Amino acid sequence: MRYVSERKILMRAVQATAFGGPDVLSVTDLADPIPGPGQISIDVSHSAVGLVDVLMRQGMLSDHPGTPQPPFVPGLEVAGTVRAVGDGVTGFTVGEKVVSMSRSGTGGYASVYIADAHLVASFERYDIDPATAVAMVPNGAMAHVALTSVAHLAKGESVLVHGALGGFSAAFPGIARQLGAARVVGTVRRSKDAAASVTQLPYDEIVCSADLPGVFGDEKFDVVIDPVGGEVRTHSLALLKPGGRLVVAGNASGDWDHKLPSNQMWLGSVTVAGFNAGAYLPARPQLVRPALDAALEAATAGLSKTAIDVLPFDEAVLAHERMERRDLAGRIVLTPDS
Incomplete structure (x- = not known):
């Protein structure tokens, strides 16, 4: 986080400035988001890179209702710690280790992420690291x-x-x-x-x-x-x-x-x-928490082992190039740290 004035705080994010190739991704500063009712803000340590991120950046899903239009921040899976909770949120404490899914399919390649509370799971009591949590859970x-x-x-x-x-x-x-x-x-x-x-x-x-x-x-x-x-x-x-x-x-x-x-x-x-x-989960939110708990149990039991490459935000273009070439044997995870 960087303080650019007394009143404004900026977060670091990877933004798709247009539909196109990997080179449309660039690291930028955006306004620090604040959680609303029923939401949690997360200090992101790791953001997973998925094929859907590539499809969104390419514009392959641009005609589908609800698909974000440029400029937008890709990413739908993050891990980190609770930064703040919005009104009505219970069961989470500041600093708690969490992993989250996205409702919109965007926002994950950022140092601060806003998540709907029902899409967030704590892994404080599980013996897994955040890179594994975001890659598998x-x-x-x-x-x-x-x-x-x-x-x-x-x-x-x-x-x-x-x-x-x-x-x-x-x-x-x-x-x-x-x-x-x-x-x-x-x-x-x-x-x-x-x-x-x-x-x-x-x-x-x-x-x-x-x-x-x-x-x-x-x-x-x-x-x-x-x-x-x-x-x-x-x-x-x-x-x-x-x-x-x-x-x-x-x-x-x-x-x-x-x-x-x-x-x-x-x-x-x-x-x-x-x-x-x-499309499926927003209509059935009651399925999410049991599914996240089951995924955490599977990861902790060693049923979800996979190779993980961790790259900084500055190499998001490389990450997407590798995704397009299928040049990976597992998952690529981004971190805000340079």
Whole structure:
């Protein structure tokens, strides 16, 4: 924080000044926000970088209602300590270690963040560091909601996760194990990733998506989580048991024109459901706190281990360049410290 006059305090933030490439991101000073009723302000130590941040910065979601328009501060996952609480907020104390999700999908790349209190969870009593908390807990909470309320995963069922090592997907195997899944398998784009990556996350197996659908032989799954899209999504229909559920949870492939054959859904007796946390959770706020608690338990139990690269705000452009190149094996986290 920098004091620029007796009355005005500025926070440090990374701002998208226009839609476009990573170079539209720049570090700037913005007015220090103050929490309103039902809100908490957080002194941010770590901000996670996600694919949705990239899509928003590119303008790929610009026509979707509620999507921010430039200039805006990206970021929807932060960890830090409570700075102040707004009217009506109870259960949090100043200085307490917390992790938060975002309702708007923005504001996270900043040294001070305003969060709705019901989207904040304390990790004061958990033995995890803030980088791990921000890298795994919000995504773990979303995975918990997707598996319980959308996919209705039952104990003993099997789960297939596409894009297995991506920031969002990496939260699913630990939560699936926590919920009693009997088998959890992942797919990745490159064979070398499949060969080298089973040790960090609790997958039974990781295979190359280029080998779908035949790589599994006759094996089929109860639940498929697909944040990838394109042909991987079509192959998923053939990998579901009768009564199986495909959860459409993203479009990392960038294939925005892809369509699913509805007759195959009918003949296979499978269900396809979309899950976008930004649309789903605001209508069901009662799901958030149990999901955050479950994600914290999973992270503490070591079910959410992943590689984490920590970069300063000044390297936000590099972080987004790496996201676009898929030049990462885990998550990238930004910190306000230079």
